[in-house]
Amino acid sequence: VLDLSADFRLKSAAVYQEFYEHEHPSPELLKQAAYGLPELHRDEIRNASLVACPGCYPTGILLGVAPALKKGLAKPDGIVVTSLSGVSGAGRKVADEFLFTECNESARAYGIPKHRHLSEIEQELSLLAGANVAISFAPHLVPLNRGIISTIYMELDANPDNALAVYREFYNGEPFVRVTPSLPDTKNVEATNYCDVSLRVDSRAHRLIVVTAIDNLTKGAAGQAVQCLNLVCGYEETTGLL
Amino acid sequence: VLDLSADFRLKSAAVYQEFYEHEHPSPELLKQAAYGLPELHRDEIRNASLVACPGCYPTGILLGVAPALKKGLAKPDGIVVTSLSGVSGAGRKVADEFLFTECNESARAYGIPKHRHLSEIEQELSLLAGANVAISFAPHLVPLNRGIISTIYMELDANPDNALAVYREFYNGEPFVRVTPSLPDTKNVEATNYCDVSLRVDSRAHRLIVVTAIDNLTKGAAGQAVQCLNLVCGYEETTGLL
Amino acid sequence: VLDLSADFRLKSAAVYQEFYEHEHPSPELLKQAAYGLPELHRDEIRNASLVACPGCYPTGILLGVAPALKKGLAKPDGIVVTSLSGVSGAGRKVADEFLFTECNESARAYGIPKHRHLSEIEQELSLLAGANVAISFAPHLVPLNRGIISTIYMELDANPDNALAVYREFYNGEPFVRVTPSLPDTKNVEATNYCDVSLRVDSRAHRLIVVTAIDNLTKGAAGQAVQCLNLVCGYEETTGLL
Amino acid sequence: VLDLSADFRLKSAAVYQEFYEHEHPSPELLKQAAYGLPELHRDEIRNASLVACPGCYPTGILLGVAPALKKGLAKPDGIVVTSLSGVSGAGRKVADEFLFTECNESARAYGIPKHRHLSEIEQELSLLAGANVAISFAPHLVPLNRGIISTIYMELDANPDNALAVYREFYNGEPFVRVTPSLPDTKNVEATNYCDVSLRVDSRAHRLIVVTAIDNLTKGAAGQAVQCLNLVCGYEETTGLL
Numbered sequence A, B, C, D: 001v002l003d004l005s006a007d008f009r010l011k012s013a014a015v016y017q018e019f020y021e022h023e024h025p026s027p028e029l030l031k032q033a034a035y036g037l038p039e040l041h042r043d044e045i046r047n048a049s050l051v052a053c054p055g056c057y058p059t060g061i062l063l064g065v066a067p068a069l070k071k072g073l074a075k076p077d078g079i080v081v082t083s084l085s086g087v088s089g090a091g092r093k094v095a096d097e098f099l100f101t102e103c104n105e106s107a108r109a110y111g112i113p114k115h116r117h118l119s120e121i122e123q124e125l126s127l128l129a130g131a132n133v134a135i136s137f138a139p140h141l142v143p144l145n146r147g148i149i150s151t152i153y154m155e156l157d158a159n160p161d162n163a164l165a166v167y168r169e170f171y172n173g174e175p176f177v178r179v180t181p182s183l184p185d186t187k188n189v190e191a192t193n194y195c196d197v198s199l200r201v202d203s204r205a206h207r208l209i210v211v212t213a214i215d216n217l218t219k220g221a222a223g224q225a226v227q228c229l230n231l232v233c234g235y236e237e238t239t240g241l242l
Helices: A013-020 A038-046 A056-070 A118-129 A163-170 A218-233 B013-020 B038-046 B056-070 B118-129 B163-170 B218-233 C013-020 C038-046 C056-070 C118-129 C163-170 C218-233 D013-020 D038-046 D056-070 D118-129 D163-170 D218-233
Strands: A080-085 A136-141 A148-155 A177-179 A195-202 A207-214 B080-085 B136-141 B148-155 B177-179 B195-202 B207-214 C080-085 C136-141 C148-155 C177-179 C195-202 C207-214 D080-085 D136-141 D148-155 D177-179 D195-202 D207-214
Touching (some): A013 A118, A056 A207, A136 B207, A148 B136, B207 B218, C056 C148, C056 C195, C163 C177, C163 C195, C207 C218, D038 D056, D056 D080, D056 D207, D207 D218
Parallel strands (some): B177 B195, C177 C195, D080 D136, D177 D195
Antiparallel strands (some): A080 A148, D080 D148
């Protein structure tokens, strides 16, 4: 089963209840489910019968943070994340706040400070860091059809001179992650399964600033599900994907 | 003289040279100039013969940070700011990066980590805090004609239960700052001189998150200049402004 | 009474029933109502106790056609009209077709061949021409918040060398109609009560092509109602309008 | 040679000179070139060594008009065409009129009454009708990245009760033309080589109104060139195309 919903992304039924505000109906399945982010859980996914595909915000954020935490470039404390999402990130809900005239010529923050996706983001960051991680996360709605930019601020923990090289090495061979010197743009990943990643060292404030771009409808949703399907079924991982 | 350029916003010729990469031609004038943000420097502006009107990013950011620093809600260290700007924030430069087809369906970060406006932002924040302040600042370009959202993350330094009340009290009587419970939206300030401000306490990460919205062409530019003109000339401060 | 609805725009209860598909409940009031387009019915409006303000399409189309028909530049037969409307032209209806993701990156025709507003357009054109006029009208939805372009094709009936001068003369002294050599643009009338009008002579096909622009929320709606109110109450016609 | 420029689309060097305002440098090649619209010139293209691929406006307009003229539904006289084009229709010219802030929230007509593409449109329409055809054509710029809507008004010449069936029959088997009851939308053809076509009978004004949608960057440009390439090289006509 490839599940695009949020039902099996969390390992803990208690955290599920805290964020989704009702008891999890099948807590015994939570531990079986693989978190469907191939770049971080490829082997698990290959052997899973239940894959819980991550939401769009977690995908862009986790791929941006993972190398820094795993390779010791940044500290797990003090992480701040801003995301900018196109309107399809809200699904296709027919509500006045998503009408054209409400979204066009509008930029706005929402869901601060406790967006539901924060629970899976922190779960995965804690796994990466080997310690409890709590971040500040502010999503914003901007007038795009599709695309998410995530800008991640982390406190430096090492000489960052080769930060870009560390990221390139980390994602070496990954078919859907592109680490580039120039900052990413949603239009460059539109309708593709790519996650574009770049970074800057802010030496004045002693921070690493990582920026990622995905298409929330592809790498952030159905595209990633296809990527997982390919892994589960033993197909070439890139089959059917741009 | 009401100056909309960046030439007289900095007190220090050295900082000017660092950020603008040439020597300041009239350093003796720097100290005479009032920084044209009426909410923070009203009396200075009234008596100034040279008013250096702030840029659009500094306006939205400083009005968001000032109450927290002055009233001890947040620490001067560890401030992170994300801004989202409409395309007119770049002026009317005829360059391929600002063509419709390049900006529409595009969101992107730029100018990280050392945007020129950072120099005046940090100067003013340091004045507010009474200590040197260095922040992380990441501006983003989003497909709006006009409007800027600034989302500011600060470390809490006090019981924040009444943070909104502190902000309301701080801006009590200000004709162009509206402190609201709901998060601001650029479309609500379009073509007006308002700065809308709201905030959320992120108790999990122990931060105060403040969000402001201005129209970069009004409160962030000509509108604020008119507001300063009214002060200098002794007119009603709101004359000619929506 | 200033009525922004379509209830009293038609003189004929039978045409009302044909286009709105129910019997008119107060047919006796239809003849009392003035059609609230000041440029064509100023005196009637001044003396009316019921003013039926025209819809947004009729306003832009009638102001474009009137001089040509009244001054004999074009024939009343064979008129074709294309309009392009921003999404607020549909009101603020919460329906999937008006969601941001449905309208952004979308242009589409709708309501062909018998849009409801056609009834009042043809009524007024017939009055101008002194004969029954039937036109072809195709409205289109384009991704703007506000603004309507109407492009009108008419068969030439006279030497058109001075067509622009005829239009200028016709609207001489009108505070809210601007006749210009350059083709109009919705952004030039945004949030104003202006109707911009320009034209081209298509000598190859022997047609006059007139293009008008209005803001459907101002000259096409509330702005025009204020203009009518000023007339009814004897105020300066431009009071309260940009 | 597959030529995407306008150099070899016209059969007549005189018409070329009239519309492009300089003498054609190789008039002897004009007659050899096939007009690269496969739905109308498939056999010619297969055998051509020079294929002049049509511009984006001609593609959408000719595919909309052809069945009506060939099958006698409409008269060749009195044709009026409105087109709405996304900004990429202007290429990637770096000019102030194509800046984001100039195009966003803007709709405007341009190039009236004698757009350059009119020459090839009328050449092909005259071939279809077997008589000289002159049309009125008004292109408009709307704030889309890509896509063109063409709305075509023709005088009815026959019982139009089965007009949609006639169109379906005409395009039966065509891989890239979809005739549908519902009116087309640019977003439905985005990034594809499809031309969507629909129509309405305007019995009140005795006209047939046909609406087509293409992506100007695909069916209106490179996609159509690939389709021609496939024909010239004997590949499956749909190879490499969505």
